[in-house]
Amino acid sequence: GENVEQHPSTLSVQEGDSAVIKCTYSDSASNYFPWYKQELGKRPQLIIDIRSNVGEKKDQRIAVTLNKTAKHFSLHITETQPEDSAVYFCAASREGYQKVTFGIGTKLQVIP
C-alpha cells in the first residue's frame, strides 16, 4: 500500500519568512496530492491540491510542487503570518481507489 512520509514534524519561522514542508510517497500510481490545514481544536480543511498532470500550483501565498520522478511534493508558504500557525497534513491518493493516505503532519508556528 501507499506510504507517505512528511517532514519536518515541527517548524518555527519568523513572521514574513517562508515555510517549506516536504512529503514523499511510495506508490508511483498515486496521482492526487491534497494538503490540509488543521488549526488547534478545529477540523482539517483543504488548502490546496495538485494532480499528477501538473508540476506546480499556486494560490496567493501558498504553492505546491510535485516531482513525479522522485515521488515527492512540497508545500511552500510565503510571507507567513501568525494565522498560518497550524498543523499541515499532506496526503496521496489514486483515482478510482477509495483510500487517502496521510502524512504524520507538520506543526507550523509563525512567531510574530
Add this chain to the structure above:
Amino acid sequence: ETGVTQTPRHLVMGMTNKKSLKCEQHLGHNAMYWYKQSAKKPLELMFVYNFKEQTENNSVPSRFSPECPNSSHLFLHLHTLQPEDSALYLCASSQDAGVAYEQYFGPGTRLTVT
C-alpha cells in the same frame, strides 16, 4: 446546519459500555469516511462508504462497527473498547470516493475510554 456535523463532540465511556457516534453531511455527497486521529500519528482511515456501500475496511477491530443507512448519515458503533482507542474520531465526506476529490471533515468526537 451546513457542512459535516458530528455528535457527540465529547464522549467518555468505560470499557464495557456501548455507544454510538453520529455523522451527518448536508453537502449532497455520496462518500463518507471515518478516521481516527491520535497524537503523533497520521490520520488513520478506518472505513469508507460510497453510495451507502462499504468499500474499505482498513483492518479495523470488530469492536468498531460502522453503519451507513443513507448517503447523508454515518454511524460508528462502539463496544468493549480499550484505553488505546481513546482518540479524536473524524468523519468526512466527498463527492464520490472513486474519484479524487476534496474531503470535507466534521469537527470530530473526542473519545476517552476509561
